[in-house]
Amino acid sequence: MESSGADGRSPAAGATSGGTLSEAAGHAADATEAASNSAALDVVARSGFAVMALLHIVIGAIAVALALGAPGQAEPTGAIEQLAANPWGPAVMWAGFIACAGLSLWQLSEATLRARHLPRRQRLAKLVSSGFLSIAYGSVGLSFAGFALGNPGDSGDSTRDFSTAVVRSPFGVPALIGLGVTVVGIGVYFIVKGAGKKFKEELAHFEGTHRGRLVSGLGVAGHIAKGAALILTGLLFVIAAATNDPGSSTGLDGSLKALQDHPFGPALLAAIGAGFIAYGAFALLRARFGRM
Template sequence: MTPLDEAADAAEAASNTKALDLVARAGFAVMALLHVIIGAIAIALAFGHQGQAEPTGAIAQLAANPWGPAVMWAGMVGCAGLALWQLSEATLRARHLPAGRRLGKLVSSGFLAVAYGSVGLSFAGFAVGMGGDSGDSAKDLSTALVRGPLGVPALIGLGLTVFGIGIYFIVKGVRKQFKEELHHFEGTRRGRIISALGVAGHVAKGVALNLAGLLFVVAAATNDPGQSTGLDGSLKALRDHPFGPYLLAAIGAGFVSYGTFALLRSRFGRM
């Protein structure tokens, strides 16, 4: 065994702690709460109310309550722990997988580590009074890509990537691949409920990501970065279509289902 292998084994052992397990589970619970709030906002939008149906909008609602600062710091810690756990999954524990699965684990868990870390930074921003708007962030990112060396192809690539992640969520939901992340409750009422929530939630989240990805592609095709307004903008765009409000309400209900599933995942999931 090389010194590098020994160091990796030591780091993996250090990551297998009860403390990290608890903080990562708390992070899953935080993400679950955000999905429920986003779903509720999306349903409200379908009935003509105002709101920001994206993570920053959900965090802003949590920050507005009397315990806001404490909730912000707790959310940051939970998301940071979850990001660290996903990073260890992508690197330390992925070493033991076959070569074919190792790359897939590196990409999937690595992406999640970045995603959870960015949500943690959003919590930290609100905690210190520097909250932002993810829709504006999406526009800024689109503008930067269009003006960059690769220009329009880079923005199209980003849109197709987001669209692909949406397809992944839909397939994962339809095939019930999320069951691999849970302790098994086959044949029980709890198992059937968890399965139904998992299917509805993953499919709804996938559809929402598909819409967001398409807006990036539209922004590239029209050379108008302002078209890419993130999740919130993609959901609000549905209201202009004949059956849009019904689809928006269905997606909102799906997000609530996904949030409920994620909450159960925080309690019964495999770590």
């Protein structure tokens, strides 16, 4: 006689039901992944890459100006403020918001939907890297929206507020140190990626062409400069945690301006600024010709 479960159904029926639910979830994930591969999202995501590239160029120019003694904020909000100052400011701000929001969604799908078929270790790495980028691009998109609505923010203040909130959380100082170490690790990754030219697969379009060397040079200089800036930013998080002074964590702008107090600081600041401009130029090419 066939046994039945507590609800009167046989184990086979329960297994079939579970399998049906699993299959339905799989079909839903496949459908969502197909939607994320749409041409419309592809165009918006590429636009987001272009916007981020432009911000890197402006940040780099501000950093070079700082090295020469001019005022400015070498951070995303400082760059967005420069873009908002033109007559088409509001339209540019909303366009930037839409582009960055689309890029954030695309990175989110990279972290979740498209990573489903990867081996476990690669899936976890993709979740961390693309998930972090999704949050970062979404944050920049919100900054664009803030300027469009007449409520500009300040990345340095936001970073200080965030650091203070982390220190006051249950995990406190260790959490802020962990965040700083993570940012430093991402910076090291960028330097390794640049020095090893591991970005070439992103722009295979130029492989073997006369322009390939120029693109490669931009990629090397840009990735190394961005990596150095991230390492400085991460170290500020660690120092702020170690000294129990979360207010000293001032983000990218603060980390770059801190270089001005050192003997070779202005020269290094100018070099990092030039590297950011190179990274922006590389990223523009990535937006147009890179594989998605």
